[in-house]
Amino acid sequence: xxxxxxxxxxxxxxxxxxxxxxxxxxxxxxxxxxxxxxxxxxxxxxxxxxxxxxxxxxxxxxxxxxxxxxxxxxxxxxxxxxxxxxxxxxxxxxxxxxxxxxxxxxxxxxxxxxxxxxxxxxxxxxxxxxxxxxxxxxxxxxxxxxxxxxxxxxxxxxxxxxxxxxxxxxxxxxxxxxxxxxxxxxxxxxxxxxxxxxx
Amino acid sequence: xxxxxxxxxxxxxxxxxxxxxxxxxxxxxxxxxxxxxxxxxxxxxxxxxxxxxxxxxxxxxxxxxxxxxxxxxxxxxxxxxxxxxxxxxxxxxxxxxxxxxxxxxxxxxxxxxxxxxxxxxxxxxxxxxxxxxxxxxxxxxxxxxxxxxxxxxxxxxxxxxxxxxxxxxxxxxxxxxxxxx
Numbered sequence: 001x002x003x004x005x006x007x008x009x010x011x012x013x014x015x016x017x018x019x020x021x022x023x024x025x026x027x028x029x030x031x032x033x034x035x036x037x038x039x040x041x042x043x044x045x046x047x048x049x050x051x052x053x054x055x056x057x058x059x060x061x062x063x064x065x066x067x068x069x070x071x072x073x074x075x076x077x078x079x080x081x082x083x084x085x086x087x088x089x090x091x092x093x094x095x096x097x098x099x100x101x102x103x104x105x106x107x108x109x110x111x112x113x114x115x116x117x118x119x120x121x122x123x124x125x126x127x128x129x130x131x132x133x134x135x136x137x138x139x140x141x142x143x144x145x146x147x148x149x150x151x152x153x154x155x156x157x158x159x160x161x162x163x164x165x166x167x168x169x170x171x172x173x174x175x176x177x178x179x180x181x182x183x184x185x186x187x188x189x190x191x192x193x194x195x196x197x198x199x
Numbered sequence: 200x201x202x203x204x205x206x207x208x209x210x211x212x213x214x215x216x217x218x219x220x221x222x223x224x225x226x227x228x229x230x231x232x233x234x235x236x237x238x239x240x241x242x243x244x245x246x247x248x249x250x251x252x253x254x255x256x257x258x259x260x261x262x263x264x265x266x267x268x269x270x271x272x273x274x275x276x277x278x279x280x281x282x283x284x285x286x287x288x289x290x291x292x293x294x295x296x297x298x299x300x301x302x303x304x305x306x307x308x309x310x311x312x313x314x315x316x317x318x319x320x321x322x323x324x325x326x327x328x329x330x331x332x333x334x335x336x337x338x339x340x341x342x343x344x345x346x347x348x349x350x351x352x353x354x355x356x357x358x359x360x361x362x363x364x365x366x367x368x369x370x371x372x373x374x375x376x377x378x379x380x
Contacts, residue, residue, distance in 0.1 A: 023275075046274075050297040054267035058298065061271020061279070064229070064255070072275075089260040093268070097257060183368075186274065186302040193275060 006148060008107055009173045011166050013038040015078060015105060018152040020044070022074040023062055023193070027055040027083050029114035031107060033175035035078070043192035049182055053086030055079045056104055060094055063102035063161075071196040074156065075101050081108040081122035088130075094161050095135025102161040109170045117170065131163040139163040207317060207379055214377045215240035217350050218309060221357025223250065225307075227280035229272055230256045231265045235284045237311050237377050242282070259283075262291040266370075269306055270299045280361070281308045285330040285374065286323050292337050299370050300339070306370040307361045312345070316380040334372065345376035 008031065015024070016039040024045040026032045032047040039045070048055050059077030066072025084106055094102065106127055111117045128139035137159050142151045151164045218241050230245050232238070244250040259265035265281050272279040288310070299306045313320070314327030334341050342360050344353050357373055364371035
């Protein structure tokens with residue numbers, strides 16, 4: 001097995017570049033802050049500020065709701081390993097509803113980094129196997145930059161739902177706190193969707 | 200069957216029909232439901248009956264996941280509705296207070312009552328009869344339908360509560376008693 005060499009901030013920058021016009025729903029904590037630091041505030045990106053364990057579920061609702069709409073060709077969820085395990089039942093719901101537009105990136109550093117690095121149970125879990133056994137259309141693990149590039153190309157075109165588990169280091173970049181009013185975040189996102197609908 | 204049992208069965212049937220009518224007036228495009236014995240007539244209508252036509256109806260494993268998926272649907276402009284029992288209210292408080300409530304996302308839930316007169320479970324009242332206190336403490340707005348509201352108004356009250364969730368940009372629950380009382 002290759003050693004882990006990918007850093008979260010670099011992975012986030014690549015996801016941002018790979019899906020510049022897709023709805024992206026970001027899990028909380030450092031993931032959201034690092035995306036903001038790397039990509040800036042984007043109208044297509046909505047931050048989950050505190051609903052830990054439910055990032056994929058919310059993105060699932062968005063994906064199901066956007067199926068068949070032009071800007072809903074891909075709906076991206078960026079989740080962490082600890083948060084995904086908190087709401088693991090969604091794996092079966094995604095497989096059951098099977099939205100072809102949903103892509104879930106699980107950035108797996110093996111710890112709850114935001115709260116001090118306590119280990120999660122992820123190292124003993126095979127998320128890709130769980131996804132495939134639950135009816136997802138595809139799933140793969142990513143450990144290297146080349147595998148990440150391949151996975152990004154694959155997740156742009158392949159019918160979903162797709163899960164990409166990206167093994168990352170625990171490195172963090174310096175970031176500011178993100179203190180925006182959540183009502184404004186939601187409204188900005190809705191207005192972006194409405195504008196996309198109208199254009 | 201005793202006369203009393205027939206009366207209660209009739210009550211369940213007529214109140215369930217009123218709830219179905221209220222939901223049909225809203226005309227949701229997605230219905231998310233949790234397991235419930237008292238909701239059987241309502242769920243049958245939407246899962247296998249005429250209410251299944253033209254909409255997506257699916258089960259949720261947990262109330263918190265249901266709120267999350269419903270909120271995601273609302274965010275992108277759909278008309279979802281969630282149906283669950285009051286003993287699941289505790290499961291959804293965190294997601295409710297960390298996503299739809301602070302993000303000002305309208306969300307509507309039909310919540311059936313358990314633990315009252317006619318209850319057959321010896322334990323469920325310990326959570327169910329505290330439902331109002333729990334949602335009050337959480338600052339969640341709700342309305343109630345039971346014997347105090349004439350049955351002919353139930354459907355319109357359900358529709359008005361759904362509209363109120365849009366008007367006020369927040370989750371609204373309608374607590375409905377299908378068991379009598």
